[in-house]
Amino acid sequence: MTTLLEVNNLKKHFPIKGGGIIPRKVGAVKAVDGVSFKVRKGETLGLVGESGCGKSTTGRSILNLINPSEGEVLYKGQDISKLKGEKLRKLRQDIQIIFQDPYASLNPRMTVEQIIEEPMKAFNIPKKERAEKVEYFLNKVGLSSYHKHRYPHQFSGGQRQRIGIARALTVNPELIICDEPVSALDVSIQAQVVNLMEDLQKEFDLTYIFIAHDLSVVHHISDRVAVMYLGEIVEVGEVDELYSNPKHPYTQALLSAIPEANPHKKKERIMLEGDLPSPSNPPEGCKFHTRCPFAEEQCRVKHPDLKSVAAGDHQAACHLVKEVVEEPV
């Protein structure tokens, strides 16, 4: 499979400005601090981590909705992180986003039809074709064409999210960044929306970056998973390999927190001590060492890089995991 998107050493630091008449930069919140990953065409990359670890900022930086501070985002080999103006706008056709909150992401003063045809208007698609596509995509996402004259508040959360998905699809994107698309929905609706997204992926040959904190949803939809902690990727690998054989202590702790359906099954819960350190003042060395049950002296000093830890492109950033060099096939 070909690489569709490559993110190299992406950083986003939000400046903290001090008081006074002339605001001075007194520090920075390192929301994303050197993230690198690749997305292959047609796959779903899950991006997980706890609140505030920089998942959403990563997604928005890829789209250039937030200007990255450093690093490059290569889409089909072209660096899109420095695009501006009309070139950036044209790119929006290829990369779309589905938002977390279906209540906030639809303009309350527009009808469903206006919402869905908006992106097509932006790219000068003729009126007749727009009208056809609105109906087509409404049906595709499981709504009916008679819904198009209604306003967003007349729909439930799940239906609103379907409208958001239809809006993203209208301009034939290749890559869709799903920013926690189901976490605001009821559990019964979550499954429907996730299944819909899977069907659409097959039909329209889409690539997803699926940002979520719900590990079971990510397990279900993703082909590969990247785990983030404090603005960095700590582990990345194929979904089954990563879930069955987590290497990084943080991933192990995360996975042990998934509730088990079988109450008799004994499970060892790894409890993490302490709070998430402030991203404006992250710990030295390995960022996880303050909460890691296995931390050693070297973890406090030296920052670990991602390295291969098992077969199948499974990488982790931890000093305590042995590097496995794959034999070139």
Add this chain to the structure above:
Amino acid sequence: MPVAEVQSEEESRMEQADPKEISLWKDAFSRIVKSKTSLLGLIIITLLIIIAIFAPLIAPYHPIDDGSVIDRYQPPSGEHWLGTDALGRDIFSRIVHGARISIQIGVIAVGISAVVGILLGGISGYLGRWVDMIVMRFIDILMAFPSILLAIAMVAVMGRSLTNAMIAVGIVGVPQFARIVRSTVLSVKEKEFVEAARATGVKNGRILFRHVLPNCMAPIIVQTTLSIGTAILDAAGLSFLGLGAQGATPEWGAMLKAGVDALQTAPWVVMFPGLAILLVVLGFNLLGDGLRDALDPRLRQ
């Protein structure tokens, strides 16, 4: 649960989905009617509009042509309900016709303030950075002058006429609109649907006019209502100083001025136009305050 069942459940939930938002204005209306003071404002404004529309039918005399000097300074009586002025014209008829002028002043002057203010405030709030800096400093300069003094200065430069008075009052009202719109835009532009519009490649101008500004309507409407009262008052003030309506025009401010000389012998000449101004401005203020409360999202359940 089978998918079909879930779907229908979702469907039914949607059918009962709250129709509150769609009836925002209905809801606001019922709130206004419930509050006694704002209902009073609404009644006064409605009366004013009815009087203005049917002025020729309501007024027993022509506001300018009827009357002779022989009938001058008649006290209120069955024939002349509110008395007559120095030229023997019926004050009631003049006040009734003056309602038209007052509405005209209110609409045109506030129209100028609103259009210019919304544009400036919207652009400055949406674009931010140096545009915001420049526009808001310009607004600060406008605000540094007492508004009536600024209006007087502008009319003095442009020439005395009712039209110029309206333009002056309109310009003086721009800063308030600009500031309110700017602050609302600042909050609305951070909403996710605006980000969604940007992410789908919608151009900036369209985002501002189709997504941001339509969601700023509530405070704009409140400000419009409150401003009409102030605009009528300011324009009457200019006319009183001889800078607005000229000659025989039945403008309330000009009528006040014409009656000042006879204040001791014929107080009704001044009293009734004054009362008319008072009532109308009070009406717009009460209605505006009521609207502000009615449209306050924190009070809506």
